[in-house]
Amino acid sequence: MRKQLGAVWVIAEQTGGRLAEVSLELLGKARELAALGGGSHTSAVLMGSEIRHLSEELIACGADQVILIDDQRLELYQNDTYALVLEALINKHQPEIVLCSASYCGSELSATVAAKLETGLAAHCVDLHINNRGEFVQVVPAFGGMVLGDILCPKSRPQMASVKPGMFQKPDRDTTRTGKLIKETVAVLEGYKSPLKAVRVVQGQPSGLPLEEAETVVAGGWGVGADAWCYLEQMAEALEGAVGCNRPALDEGWAKGEHAMIGTSGKTIRPQVYIGFGVSGSAHHVVGMKDSGVVININKDPQAPVFQVSDYGVVADVKKFLPVLLEKIREQRGK
Amino acid sequence: MKIAVCIKPVPDPKHYDKITINSETKLLERQGIPMIINPVDKNAIEAALQLKEQLSGKVVLVSMAPPDARETLKGGLAMGADEAYLLSDRAFIGSDTLATARVLAAGLKKIGEFDLILTGSGSADSGTNHIPSQLGELMRFPHLNSLIELNLEISTLKMKTKIENGHLEYEGSLPMVVGVAREINNPRYTSLMGVVMAQNKPFITWGLSDLGLDSANTGLAGSPTQPGDLHLPRHGRKAEMLAGEPEDIAGKIVAILRTAGVLA
Numbered sequence: 001m002r003k004q005l006g007a008v009w010v011i012a013e014q015t016g017g018r019l020a021e022v023s024l025e026l027l028g029k030a031r032e033l034a035a036l037g038g039g040s041h042t043s044a045v046l047m048g049s050e051i052r053h054l055s056e057e058l059i060a061c062g063a064d065q066v067i068l069i070d071d072q073r074l075e076l077y078q079n080d081t082y083a084l085v086l087e088a089l090i091n092k093h094q095p096e097i098v099l100c101s102a103s104y105c106g107s108e109l110s111a112t113v114a115a116k117l118e119t120g121l122a123a124h125c126v127d128l129h130i131n132n133r134g135e136f137v138q139v140v141p142a143f144g145g146m147v148l149g150d151i152l153c154p155k156s157r158p159q160m161a162s163v164k165p166g167m168f169q170k171p172d173r174d175t176t177r178t179g180k181l182i183k184e185t186v187a188v189l190e191g192y193k194s195p196l197k198a199v200r201v202v203q204g205q206p207s208g209l210p211l212e213e214a215e216t217v218v219a220g221g222w223g224v225g226a227d228a229w230c231y232l233e234q235m236a237e238a239l240e241g242a243v244g245c246n247r248p249a250l251d252e253g254w255a256k257g258e259h260a261m262i263g264t265s266g267k268t269i270r271p272q273v274y275i276g277f278g279v280s281g282s283a284h285h286v287v288g289m290k291d292s293g294v295v296i297n298i299n300k301d302p303q304a305p306v307f308q309v310s311d312y313g314v315v316a317d318v319k320k321f322l323p324v325l326l327e328k329i330r331e332q333r334g335k
Numbered sequence: 336m337k338i339a340v341c342i343k344p345v346p347d348p349k350h351y352d353k354i355t356i357n358s359e360t361k362l363l364e365r366q367g368i369p370m371i372i373n374p375v376d377k378n379a380i381e382a383a384l385q386l387k388e389q390l391s392g393k394v395v396l397v398s399m400a401p402p403d404a405r406e407t408l409k410g411g412l413a414m415g416a417d418e419a420y421l422l423s424d425r426a427f428i429g430s431d432t433l434a435t436a437r438v439l440a441a442g443l444k445k446i447g448e449f450d451l452i453l454t455g456s457g458s459a460d461s462g463t464n465h466i467p468s469q470l471g472e473l474m475r476f477p478h479l480n481s482l483i484e485l486n487l488e489i490s491t492l493k494m495k496t497k498i499e500n501g502h503l504e505y506e507g508s509l510p511m512v513v514g515v516a517r518e519i520n521n522p523r524y525t526s527l528m529g530v531v532m533a534q535n536k537p538f539i540t541w542g543l544s545d546l547g548l549d550s551a552n553t554g555l556a557g558s559p560t561q562p563g564d565l566h567l568p569r570h571g572r573k574a575e576m577l578a579g580e581p582e583d584i585a586g587k588i589v590a591i592l593r594t595a596g597v598l599a
Contacts, residue, residue, distance in 0.1 A: 077503070079468065080477065104498045108480045111465035115433060115472035120559030123432075123463035137563065142461055143351040147363065150563030195477040196507045203501030216597045239597060259500055264462065273595045275588075282352060287568070294595045295572060296588060305352070312591060313574035314584050321581055328585035332598060 006096035006158070008039035011086065011109070012046045012058055013101045015077070015201065019054050021170060021212075022101040026163060027062035028171035029128055030099055036130040039096040043067055045089060047082060049075035059179035061171050067093070067182045073189055076198040077105050081189060083112040088188040090117060095158045097136055099128075102162035110162045120153035121160040124264075126167060126287070144264050145287035166212055166268030166288075209242045211260060216241030217271045219262060219289070220255070222248040223278015223299060223318045229254040231322040232277065238329050244269065246285040263288035278318040281306025336392035338383045339446070340416065341439050341454040341470065342376040344400050344407040348459040356565050363565065370407045375455030377414070377522035379515045382485060383453050384415045384523070390487070393417050395446060399427055399438045405538070412533035413525045420446060424542040429555030429562075432465035438553055439466070440473040441546040449510060456481045456514040467514025477507055480514035 008030040013020040023044070030042045044063035046054055048070065055066040069085055086109065090098065100110040102124045114121035122138035126148065131137050138151040138161045153159040211217060216239040220232045229249075236243045244262045245255035255261065262269055263285040274292035278299060279285060286309050289295070297310040300317050307313040314321065346354075346368040355364045372380075383394045396411045396419040398404060408419045422442045430438065443449060452474065457464035464480060471478020483502060484495035492507045497516050543550060551557055577584045592598040 078505075079479065104481050104496065105503075107464045108468050111432070111463075111468035111480075112472055112478075114465070114559075115436065115469040118433065118559065120431065120433070120561075121463075121465065122560060123461075123465060139566075140463075141568075143346070143354050143365075144348060144459070144462070145568065146351045146354045147356065148566045148568055150565075152561050152563050153559055154561055156559040196479070196505055199504040199506060201498070201501065201503055203498065205500060216592075239592070241597070273592060273597050283568070284351075290568075294591060296591065297574070307574045307576075309572055310574040311572050312588070313576045314588075315576065315578075316581065316584070321584075324581045325585040325588060328582075328589050329592070329598065332589050332593070 005037070005039050006094050007041050007043045008034045008097045009095040009099065009158070010042070010044045010063070011098065011100045011106070012044045012054070013103060013106055014046070014048050014051055014054060015203065017048070017051055017054070019057055020101060020103065020165070022103065022163070022165035023058070024061040025165070025168040025170045026099045026101065027058065029163070029168045031062045031171070033097060033128060033130060033136070037134055038130045038136050041065065043095070045069075045086065047074050047085060055181055059177055060173045060175050062177075063179050065180040065182055067184055069184050069186055071186050071189070073186065076201060078194065078196055078198045079108045079112050080194055080196055081192070082109050083116060084188045084192065085186050086113050087116045089184060090158060098158045098160045100160065100162045102164040107162055110160055114160050117156075117158075119156035119158060119160060120151075121162065122151040122153070123162050125161045125163050128161060128163070141264060141287060144282070144284035146283040164268055166270065209240075211242045211244050211262070211267055212269050214242035215272045217244045217262075217269055217274050217289075217292070218242075219244040219246070219274060219276045219279055220249050221246045221276065221279035221285075224249065224254065224322070225319055226252065226254055228319045228322050231326050235322070235326050235329060238326065238333060241271070246279055246282070276306060277322060279306050280304050281309060336386060336390045336451070337395070337447070337449050338386060338392060339395045339397055339443055339449045339452045340376070340379045340383045340411070341397050341452065341466065342380065342408065342411055343373045343398060343458050344370045344404040345373045345458055345460040347371045348374070356567060361565060370404065372407055372410050373455055373458045375457065375515065375517050378517055378519050379453040379455050380411050380414050380416060381520045381522040382515055385520065386451070386487065395420065397439060397442050397446070398422065399430070399435055399442070402540070409533045409538070410525065412536045412538070413529040414523060415529060418537040418539070421538070421540045422546065423540055426543045426550040426554050429558060430553055431558035431560045432463050432469055433559060434553050434557040436466060436469035436473050437557065438546065438548065439470055441548050442541060443474065445541070445546060451509060452476065452512040454512075454514050456516045464514070467512055471512035474512055476510050476512045478512040479505060479507070481516045482513050483516050483518040485513065485515070485519065
């Protein structure tokens with residue numbers, strides 16, 4: 001008889017009692033993998049303090065069961081305590097696949113747990129699927145997204161993968177779904193004295209609409225320059241969208257901060273419309289915007305690689321063209 | 336204070352657009368791309384040098400790389416590190432992050448005791464960000480990744496790590512393994528004098544048997560993850576080029592925005 005496959009787990013990420021969107025995106029993918037034969041069912045692991053209420057959302061978004069560890073000692077994320085708890089849970093329940101967020105904390109936690117268990121972890125996966133031999137294939141970017149490579153984990157279990165926010169579609173909520181709540185305790189932390197002390201979390205939402213929620217993203221690159229950057233901001237405002245940027249524009253200090261960066265080391269977005277100005281289209285950036293609806297790019301170099309990922313292209317000096325387009329958009333809005 | 340910095344030679348990210356896959360061999364083609372020290376590893380070297388300047392001590396570089404990485408690593412000595420150890424063996428080829436961490440941990444243990452082990456938060460080529468955490472686990476040291484601040488106050492380490500839209504504050508004590516983010520400092524420029532002095536600094540190369548490792552635990556054989564096929568990302572679109580006077584083009588874009596439903 002064929003051995004019953006273990007579960008597909010999603011390590012839910014929450015800060016201050018708020019679930020990260022990526023955890024829900026991962027649940028959608030986890031269900032797909034379980035259905036394709038990668039595992040028997042989908043579980044979400046929820047760790048923290050006073051977070052029980054979040055289990056409903058996880059079930060509505062696809063978890064068949066939620067493994068809840070609600071303990072004061074887990075109030076603030078800390079890699080050592082969280083990793084000890086997760087290691088113990090994995091050893092007890094033996095899941096087949098464990099999916100984590102590739103956020104800063106998620107990357108650290110998954111790498112720590114994989115080392116403890118001496119198992120394989122594929123980082124920042126852009127796709128996950130089950131191949132025709134029934135193997136779990138994890139597709140990872142290399143060289144800033146220029147190349148994609150399949151990763152397999154043939155012997156060790158669980159097979160672990162981390163995925164950046166925005167990579168998969170968030171599933172529709174179904175409040176009629178039911179699931180099991182399994183409460184676990186943290187025996188492993190009894191008597192444990194941490195060598196680290198998490199003092200506090202300092203986190204603020206940057207002003208304006210978050211990039212990943214904007215329907216229109218106006219992105220700027222090297223070609224914009226310091227003086228013309230203000231037009232991008234005005235255009236985003238006129239379109240009720242958000243300003244994004246690539247690495248060169250961030251390094252120059254034109255963009256407001258890392259929360260605006262699109263690409264391998266930044267955000268993955270899928271707005272209805274992406275308009276890029278002076279963005280060359282390096283692989284690092286394209287990885288983060290390729291799934292946008294309509295892509296328009298303006299660049300003075302007709303050979304710029306960005307035109308290969310655009311629906312519409314304009315060869316023009318961005319600094320001169322920006323104010324012209326801004327004016328036209330405002331004109332239309334005024335009608 | 337004895338500080339180790341683990342660094343990795345990587346193909347220069349400025350040239351990644353030239354990387355292709357050979358259609359016959361299905362292997363990566365990256366010839367002619369210069370090798371450099373992984374950019375954020377230079378921030379780790381800088382952090383180590385600043386601590387040395389503050390507290391005196393020694394900064395040792397450790398790298399698992401092919402033999403030809405020697406010249407690249409010398410760049411770290413030229414910045415001001417004192418010694419370099421190159422861990423190099425055919426048996427290390429194909430190591431994933433866990434197998435790499437095993438080799439680095441074996442090298443560090445053989446060199447001696449360290450108060451602090453620094454490295455960059457991730458590499459520009461594979462970019463997993465696993466090494467700081469996995470090395471910490473194998474060394475059995477407390478560890479943190481993506482540090483944007485590191486201060487040693489008497490015997491307490493005060494640290495800030497980067498998270499989405501903010502940071503976490505931690506306190507810890509030595510010894511530790513930490514991965515630094517680029518925000519932590521600005522790496523110093525290398526002086527000509529530094530380059531000259533690097534030529535006479537100790538440079539030691541060790542292989543599998545020097546480290547007392549078993550080839551079953553290193554390289555492809557010792558890696559839980561195994562590489563499969565390589566692909567080039569496919570996200571090509573056929574751009575319709577809009578031409579005409581700037582005013583006309585702007586009008587066309589406005590029409591596209593209206594069709595897409597983002598402009599009334």
